[in-house]
Amino acid sequence: MENKRFCKRCLLQDIMPDEFIENMRIYLNGLDDEIKADENLYQERIRLCLDCDNLNEGICRLCGCFVEYRAAIKKRACPAIHSRW
Numbered sequence: 732m733e734n735k736r737f738c739k740r741c742l743l744q745d746i747m748p749d750e751f752i753e754n755m756r757i758y759l760n761g762l763d764d765e766i767k768a769d770e771n772l773y774q775e776r777i778r779l780c781l782d783c784d785n786l787n788e789g790i791c792r793l794c795g796c797f798v799e800y801r802a803a804i805k806k807r808a809c810p811a812i813h814s815r816w
């Protein structure tokens with residue numbers, strides 16, 4: 732945890748303990764392919780979140796979701812009125 736930092740536009744992977752991140756990866760990797768966003772879509776969504784003022788320590792302030800989880804589900808969308816993804 733010593734190397735972790737806290738900042739507005741961080742993802743969970745930047746601020747949470749390694750054990751949490753490992754559990755998150757196991758969960759996301761275990762999602763059924765039918766519901767999981769493919770890697771390119773996931774990375775594009777995360778890129779857009781990282782450039783958004785609504786991202787706060789891994790959480791979207793509009794919906795309260797952890798963006799890394801929300802972005803991983805294909806049918807989910809950005810909750811902004813002018814959706815970013």
Ligand code: SF4
Pocket residue numbers: 779780781783784785786790791792793794798808809810811815816
């Ligand atoms: S408003 Fe959309 S782009 Fe911004 S953090 Fe939330 S999900 Fe990501």
